[in-house]
Amino acid sequence: MKIRIRQNYRVEVFPEEPFYKEKDPEKLHQRMMRDLEILKASIERHCDIGDACTSYDSEEQCSFCGIRWEIDKETKEPACCNAAIDEFQKENPGATLENKEVE
Numbered sequence: 770m771k772i773r774i775r776q777n778y779r780v781e782v783f784p785e786e787p788f789y790k791e792k793d794p795e796k797l798h799q800r801m802m803r804d805l806e807i808l809k810a811s812i813e814r815h816c817d818i819g820d821a822c823t824s825y826d827s828e829e830q831c832s833f834c835g836i837r838w839e840i841d842k843e844t845k846e847p848a849c850c851n852a853a854i855d856e857f858q859k860e861n862p863g864a865t866l867e868n869k870e871v872e
């Protein structure tokens with residue numbers, strides 16, 4: 770017989786996005802973490818059941834086009850846009866496809 774096991778009960782609280790959108794990803798992260806700590810402290814101050822914790826999801830994106838960061842399996846270069854490829858080639862001179870094929 771199949772039974773349903775319910776577990777990991779939790780409350781998820783999503784902070785408001787800042788009115789002023791911070792363009793620097795690191796500054797935005799610091800601001801959001803500060804807001805999460807304020808929310809966490811408020812929950813802990815008003816509730817005696819359970820523990821509060823902060824977390825976030827992350828992924829790597831291209832700073833030029835905003836698409837999820839991926840590397841082309843054959844060329845070993847960024848797979849999203851020419852700007853990322855150009856930057857990669859400037860940072861990795863000699864790492865062109867032709868050189869890789871010789872190896």
Ligand SMILES: [Zn+2]
Nearest residue numbers: 831834849850
């Ligand atoms: Zn890109």
